[in-house]
Amino acid sequence: MASAVYFCDHKGKPLLSRKYRDDIPLSAIDKFSSLLSDKEEESNLLPPCISHNGIQYMFIQHNDLYLAALATSVQANISLIFAFLHKIIDVLDGYLKTVEEESIRDNFIIIYELLDEMMDYGLPQITETKMLKKYITTKSFKLEKAHKKKRNAARPPTELTNSVSWRPEGIKYKKNEAFLDIIESINMLITQKGQVLRSEIVGNVRVKSRLSGMPDLKLGINDRGIFTKYLEGNNIGIAKNGDDEDADDTNNESSIVSEGSNKRKTNIELEDLKFHQCVRLSKFENEKIISFIPPDGEFDLMNYRLSTSIKPLIWCDVSIQTYRIEIHCKAKAQIKKKSIATNVEILIPVPEDADSPIFKYSHGKIKYLPEKNLLLWKISSFPGGKEYSMAAQMGLPSISGEDDLNTRVSNQSKKPVQVKFKIPYFTTSGIQVRYLKVNEPKLQYKTYPWVRYITQSGDDYTIRI
Template sequence: MISALFLISQKGEVVLNRFYRDDVSRRAADNFRLQVIAAKETGTLPPVKVIDGCSFLYTRHENLYLVAVSRANINAALVFQFLYQLNIIFKEYFGKKYNEDTIRDNFTLVYELLDETMDHGYPQNCSSDVLKLFINLGSSLATPENPGGAPPSQLTSQITGAIDWRREGIRYKRNEVYLDVFESVNLLMSSNGTVLRNEVAGQVVMKTLLTGMPECKLGLNDKLTMQKGDAPLPRWLAKSAARFELMKYRVTENINLPFKIMPAYQEQGTTRLSVTLKLASLFSPRLFATNVVIKIPVPMFTSSGLHVRFLKVFEKSSYPTTKWVRYVTRAGQYQLRI
């Protein structure tokens, strides 16, 4: 499968490497630097590059490249999934904005993570919850009450269990489940009321406070139909007590619009425009909407009369510059007494 993993800086320096097979040498990092990192300045390259019979699959985070190298005909989707999961593990251990210096300062811990997540080039244990049981950052897992850390039987059971993303022995005084459905409605309507484009992008967010290892089943109404690929299968109880995204979906047909706006405008001279809006709700009378805002864009304006006459950029190489000027006037304490 994967012959080697490289963590390479944006300058092409190898920050850290781990070899799992002997068919790839450190010279592969030089080829990646010359043909991928250097070429990034002149164009955009695909995330897979074949150089001298080696396949380089890479992703980028901040100033680091996470590179997987192999000489075999590997499953690209599996390798990218491993790289993305490895990036998530690094974020949970070192923070969301880890960089080259973070990896150098914690290289011992990084090697431990690479050894646990991959065995002879094959991805193994990539669950951060399980890894944190026996690979801890900054302090040892052993305590006076438990000198050996987590019991080996518990680690073995969780690593080889069918549900590795949730540890056993979780208990709550009150067993609760929170399920939130968030939908974003996108609509484009012509001036005569014809719908040109509409879609609903939704997500189901879940928070579980349940004891033990329960199995949850979610039922949806039969009327809802989603195209294949728009709604991935949910992974139940992915986090113990944290909020997590259970699923995403997208609907483009049979959409119930919540509002309908009927505008009417009339020009009154060269500097005045009269706009009348009629807003009608299309949902059930038993429901009500709050914080409904209608935004009408107007030309850029400054109350003080300030105008930017010019904006010039001077540089030795005289490179072309795209310049943007925007006027934004906001209401402070704007009161009219009658």
């Protein structure tokens, strides 16, 4: 339960505040700036929460701002308060586009309106941007005229008083469609010899709803227990094709074996599950069914993560000759032959003053990026099982000797190779949609659900050289 919310500048001095409870003094925020300075002197990393004189200072940083929430009770729901602070930034992004000190100073009226609606007595209330925009406007900084017959009295939209606050009534489409995208981003750190040091799968189930009325959707994912724990052990496992008669061979690309055991696991254990508020959590916990009334438009239905060992999907063997700048790279798509990686980009680091590049390659295009000290090898289409190669020679005009050359090449080679790619119709984890049922009890229309799978490189898919 938060007692107050403050917007502060980069030094911790308050710009705007909203108090919800009277259990903290007005001067409490004056200590925030000095507390930040003390923590910065102690360590380069600021803790997200500072306790002083019985007051908890919980804050996040965004651009040149600190957004802080103050509370007195040590039993306050910390995760709820931090989630609310991030939600404030998301809502302000929808209103102000850029949330920074200047935009806060120029729009304090609309921010006060939003803070009044988003929290009451220290508890979060309305946090959906679409709902807030129905009666709080940034153009005139006044409440919209919802009912002209009532002397222009501003009233909240009716959906705020309903149980389904994220979806208004009366939505109509000529063609009712639901688009479902399952996007998995792969983060991986690989050694020069191909050993995987770190790997994880970050998944996102994204829905785009173009459905009339108030539809009720049911989503089934891997009926054989994708959300259940394994019968043996707690490790994550994916059945290899052919090892289990019931295993689906559509998306299972890799086989993961639990530590200390040679037995294959047939189920997938998703970690860090996060659902949109429209999902009925009680029904999911009891029946493992994802049932929901979707918001109109695009939204993230579910996010998940798997920290597990998987083989590299795109593997690069890069060697650099030290006696001269000569780079050789072999890239191999270690995916099924029926799968094709698209928009593959391989970024190879080179010394900062290298010039006069000469390229030889079997497929794609190669470009030298001197401003980034990189060679960019682009392959538009990379079928599974294929192996392509390239070679490059570059000059170093300012070298003083072979030792200088070896030192500079060695320093540059410490930077890893970055790989970017996208593989449609494929998921690494094996997650698969079994059905997507749409039921609108009043309109009873026909629907056209569309499902798409995409695996892509994450922000950290790197190979050491």
